[in-house]
Amino acid sequence: MKNNRLLKPSLHLVCAGCTALGLLGSLSLFASEMKNTPLHISQGQLNEMIDEGAQAQAFETAFDVGDRLFEHRFSARDGVGANIGNGQRFSLVPRADLDAENQWASHIPRRVTGPNAQSCNVCHSTPFGDGAGRAVMNNIRDPKHTGQVSDFINRQTPHIFGIGALQRLAEEMSAELDIVRVTAIAQAQSSGQTVRLPLVAKGVDFGLLTAHSDGSLDASEVAGIDPDLLVKPVEWKGITTNIRAFVRDASHNELGMQPVEITGKGVDGDGDGVVDELSVGDITAMVIYQAAQPRPTTREELSKLGLIDPLSTREIRRITRGEQVFVDTGCESCHRAQLTLNDPVFSEPSRHPDYRDKTFPAGQDPLAEGIDPQNSIRFNLTEDLPDNIIEHKNGTLTRLGNFEKTANGGAIVRLFGDLKRHDMGAGLAESVDEAGTGESTFLTKELWGVGSTAPYLHDGRATTLAEAIDFHGGDSAASRGQFNALAEADKRALIAFLKNQVLYKTREVVGR
Numbered sequence: 385m386k387n388n389r390l391l392k393p394s395l396h397l398v399c400a401g402c403t404a405l406g407l408l409g410s411l412s413l414f415a416s417e418m419k420n421t422p423l424h425i426s427q428g429q430l431n432e433m434i435d436e437g438a439q440a441q442a443f444e445t446a447f448d449v450g451d452r453l454f455e456h457r458f459s460a461r462d463g464v465g466a467n468i469g470n471g472q473r474f475s476l477v478p479r480a481d482l483d484a485e486n487q488w489a490s491h492i493p494r495r496v497t498g499p500n501a502q503s504c505n506v507c508h509s510t511p512f513g514d515g516a517g518r519a520v521m522n523n524i525r526d527p528k529h530t531g532q533v534s535d536f537i538n539r540q541t542p543h544i545f546g547i548g549a550l551q552r553l554a555e556e557m558s559a560e561l562d563i564v565r566v567t568a569i570a571q572a573q574s575s576g577q578t579v580r581l582p583l584v585a586k587g588v589d590f591g592l593l594t595a596h597s598d599g600s601l602d603a604s605e606v607a608g609i610d611p612d613l614l615v616k617p618v619e620w621k622g623i624t625t626n627i628r629a630f631v632r633d634a635s636h637n638e639l640g641m642q643p644v645e646i647t648g649k650g651v652d653g654d655g656d657g658v659v660d661e662l663s664v665g666d667i668t669a670m671v672i673y674q675a676a677q678p679r680p681t682t683r684e685e686l687s688k689l690g691l692i693d694p695l696s697t698r699e700i701r702r703i704t705r706g707e708q709v710f711v712d713t714g715c716e717s718c719h720r721a722q723l724t725l726n727d728p729v730f731s732e733p734s735r736h737p738d739y740r741d742k743t744f745p746a747g748q749d750p751l752a753e754g755i756d757p758q759n760s761i762r763f764n765l766t767e768d769l770p771d772n773i774i775e776h777k778n779g780t781l782t783r784l785g786n787f788e789k790t791a792n793g794g795a796i797v798r799l800f801g802d803l804k805r806h807d808m809g810a811g812l813a814e815s816v817d818e819a820g821t822g823e824s825t826f827l828t829k830e831l832w833g834v835g836s837t838a839p840y841l842h843d844g845r846a847t848t849l850a851e852a853i854d855f856h857g858g859d860s861a862a863s864r865g866q867f868n869a870l871a872e873a874d875k876r877a878l879i880a881f882l883k884n885q886v887l888y889k890t891r892e893v894v895g896r
């Protein structure tokens with residue numbers, strides 16, 4: 385269906401190797417191409433394409449619309465921002481004090497931050513669109529709605545590259561854990577004895593699950609995930625299962641662009657005089673756009689492809705040494721170098737029932753709104769990712785955005801993470817336990833792209849990679865100790881290895 389691209393004939397990439405000049409050039413090119421892409425789409429329009437057998441067209445259209453939505457600077461007419469009180473539309477500071485009707489504290493659903501910005505890309509912008517954020521783009525939230533500054537939490541903007549693969553890994557890991565659950569119950573019931581089984585998924589240890597002979601479960605020894613045994617890859621605290629759930633909340637909280645699936649149709653939940661600000665189809669498009677972001681890459685890989693200057697032998701040796709030091713100092717026990725996906729097809733809605741909505745937050749039946757797992761938008765993370773297609777002088781193409789294939793059709797995901805939560809110690813604790821998972825408990829941050837995304841840690845307190853490591857406490861204190869005890873050369877090697885992990889987006893691309 386390649387030549388069936390309705391909306392944008394060829395290039396759709398945002399930013400080049402990131403000289404200022406390249407950036408400007410690519411943006412003007414980008415703007416002219418975006419003209420033909422509609423800003424909104426209905427789920428019905430996407431479903432029509434699927435019904436006609438044009439899966440690829442549905443994917444590409446959703447990607448393109450999602451791309452536009454992600455970077456569009458919404459206006460008051462679109463419904464951006466909210467009536468937060470005092471005649472204002474945006475606020476970087478949570479305003480639970482503004483609590484008269486339709487003011488900040490009375491929005492439906494309840495607001496925890498913002499509205500902060502006119503577009504997603506304002507924050508996800510470093511070193512280019514879909515990237516991370518600088519300190520000024522931190523998000524200040526008031527989860528308890530107290531209006532007390534001491535109850536606010538401060539979160540740094542992460543990049544969203546590769547997030548589709550993270551959701552797929554979580555889906556497969558949860559499916560594995562569910563088999564342990566079913567097995568434990570079956571064994572306990574048939575033997576009449578209590579059964580205690582290790583919860584392991586893709587080699588990551590999530591503690592122990594106990595089943596009693598009456599079929600009841602004891603999850604008190606489960607580690608790093610909730611008792612529901614679902615791996616949650618989204619947010620610094622690893623508390624959200626899927627991209628859709630996060631994106632619609634971000635639209636509401638960050639932008640004040642309210643999706644109908646969280647307000648209900650015709651409902652002006654934020655008092656700005658505009659209803660139905662984002663359709664179900666719009667949110668699907670944003671999910672597809674995010675899930676199909678390219679995988680992060682390495683400077684080594686880029687230099688081999690001639691996209692950056694060649695690395696010196698000394699640099700390569702240092703990176704290789706750093707990789708070994710990373711393992712030797714225990715970093716890899718949490719920051720797993722890679723996890724493997726058995727099935728690299730991403731599907732929206734998800735094929736895993738716990739990674740799609742049973743009902744939308746506003747109460748609608750997703751099926752009645754056209755969100756049908758039998759008729760989903762699908763794409764292959766090892767074949768279809770639209771970004772970072774490099775055309776070589778001899779005309780051959782490298783699809784650098786795609787994940788690497790395994791011999792049996794799976795995908796290698798070099799995330800440097802384990803999708804598990806860890807206690808990082810009192811030093812990193814937040815003032816509020818936002819989700820009941822512990823003030824100092826965070827998801828192992830994936831380190832892919834980390835060379836491009838300073839500042840670091842959930843609140844951006846670390847300005848360098850060495851500082852980020854030095855803030856590791858709790859379950860990671862021993863590893864930090866090992867790092868601090870290293871010889872200077874080994875410390876430098878480890879940092880060089882981390883700096884090798886970068887984000888890349890290029891415009892040197894021709895179609896697909």
Ligand code: HEC
Nearest residue numbers: 500501503504507523539540541542618619620634635638
């Ligand atoms: C004010 C800055 C800001 C804006 C605007 C913003 N984000 Fe974010 N984004 C963040 C922060 C901060 C986080 C981390 C939140 C957390 O984990 O607590 C985040 C996290 C995310 C994540 C999850 C990444 C992960 O690995 O867990 C996604 C996806 C995302 N944003 C998408 C969007 C979309 C889509 C929009 C526009 C509708 C948007 N963001 C607008 C700051 C922003």
Ligand code: HEC
Nearest residue numbers: 714715718806826827828829840841842852859860863867
């Ligand atoms: C017990 C698990 C664990 C171990 C061991 C561990 N980390 Fe981490 N790491 C985490 C968690 C969890 C976070 C996120 C903490 C936060 O945001 O406050 C993190 C964050 C980071 C970050 C910041 C990433 C970013 O994008 O902000 C870096 C860099 C990092 N770790 C490197 C290392 C290195 C190097 C080692 C070995 C010396 C190591 N870590 C050992 C769990 C671990």
